[in-house]
Amino acid sequence: MAVFARSFAAAILLLSMTTFGFAANKVIIILDASGSMWAQIDGKPKLEIARESLRTVLQSVPADDEIGFMAYGHREKGSCEDIQLIVPPQAGSASAITDAADSLKFLGKTPLTAAVKQAAEALKYTEDKATVVLITDGLETCGGDPCALGKELKASGVDFTADVVGFGLTADEGKQIACLAENTGGKYIQASDEKALQEALVETVAAPAPAPAPEPAPAPAPAPKAAEVDYNLIPQAFLKEGGEVPKIDVYYEVFPDDAKGVGGDHVNDGYNAVKFHVPAGNYIVVASSGGAKAEQKVTLTADKATELSLNLNAAELSIHARPAPGADVDRNAQISIAYPGGTSDSNYGEVKFVVPAGETKVTVKLGAGEASETMQLAAGQVVDKDMIVGVGKAKANAFYTKGGEKAETDVGWKVYKAAKKLDGSRDQVTYAYGPDSQFDLPPGDYVIGVDVQAVSTEQPFSVTVGQMTDVNVTLNAGVLAVDAPGADGFKIYEAKKNIQGERKQVTYAYGEKMQSTLAAGDYVLVTNFTTDKADKETPFTVKAGERSELKVE
Structure with missing residues (x-):
């Protein structure tokens, strides 16, 4: 069945691109990258089927077709805003789209209504003919109304169509999103079983019938031919001689037994419970699954079905x-x-x-x-x-004061082993940026360092296997904002001078305005001006958890 799942997704996408007018329009493919795509069909995750289907189908798309790629649910868990146009519609985008699909993480929610609306706007649907192909394995989870959106886009668009592929949805689930396609004049395809796969393959792969030619004169009756069987090769691979059939995909290829052999072009291929009909002759059959491979020579006739067993060992x-x-x-x-x-x-x-x-x-x-x-x-x-693996999680946040406001920007983290080396330094384990940063760490004692603009501090913490540890670091800091019209830049020093009468520089900036996080304390701001105006020193104090604003003229 896994063969049908993979081929099914490819066939459905190809159906969308051919039957739905793909070649005539600018098209954006929307791929559901929510966490439910980890569900498996016959032992293979849906997301892998979707990636491989995109790769297979896009290879056959003409180079001048303008295709874009959008995904949702691939960057954040629980976010209804996680929608991204990763590849804008453009010619020759097949490689960029497959690379983007391969790099996706599947972990979020399903804001499919908002995604279709954004894709329509990216295609300028109120000005040009546009098509969106949505591939989803789930229903709307962010409060959107796909039925109402379909009517809205059809009414306001020049010639807008949304085609929807329900990947693994039940019939009842499919009815809840089919209206999005139907209200725009598009099609909804239920991609759920072998029958649907076969029908899709017939519809997308079979070439249209040519116009009937004038009836020729009756030809002489052909000489009787020997009866042919429907399939003359039925291969099957086993883990060992007489053992089990692998429960994941087995790929079969049939090569002519000639000078090129398996180094040449195959005459046929397929997955799992596949049957072949090839011209009578000598062949090499290759079976591969994962990292294992087996091959065997066979002689085939047109009137006999040969069952071939291949031992993958x-x-x-x-x-x-x-x-x-x-x-x-x-x-x-x-x-x-x-x-x-x-x-x-x-x-x-x-x-x-x-x-x-x-x-x-x-x-x-x-x-x-x-x-x-x-x-x-x-x-x-x-x-x-x-x-x-034997790890616990640590979630890190920095606060200006204990229990106060959380630092949200320019937050950098480094995690070190707690034990110091002979030279007094520590080994760095990992790093991250931003609030709510999470780290998977082996059990033990650590020190986390945080940098928030001009403030740096450290805090020890410990990790226990299987447990989440909240590491909340208090910066004891505030924010300074400076506005100095005509200034060329700024330097900030600690107010206290050392024994040589010098102050320690804390940070600097260029331009007429600056803003920085500073540890609570007394400072001196030196403002440099672009004109002949002399530098100006301004003493100031930063209080923890407070914002200070200076106007320098």
């Missing part, structure tokens, strides 16, 4: 990455599988993968935590395993 791994025992799978955890002859690194959260028999090393990385295990795997072995 492999094991099947199912890995689930968890930060702590009993915790949910963490979709940010990277899973790397090093198997005989190769490595697979593009796996996150959990993965099913087939590897050749032998030594395989699985490494899971989550933030600064890492866990690995080396396994000796036998052909036919099926392993279902939780990999525990």
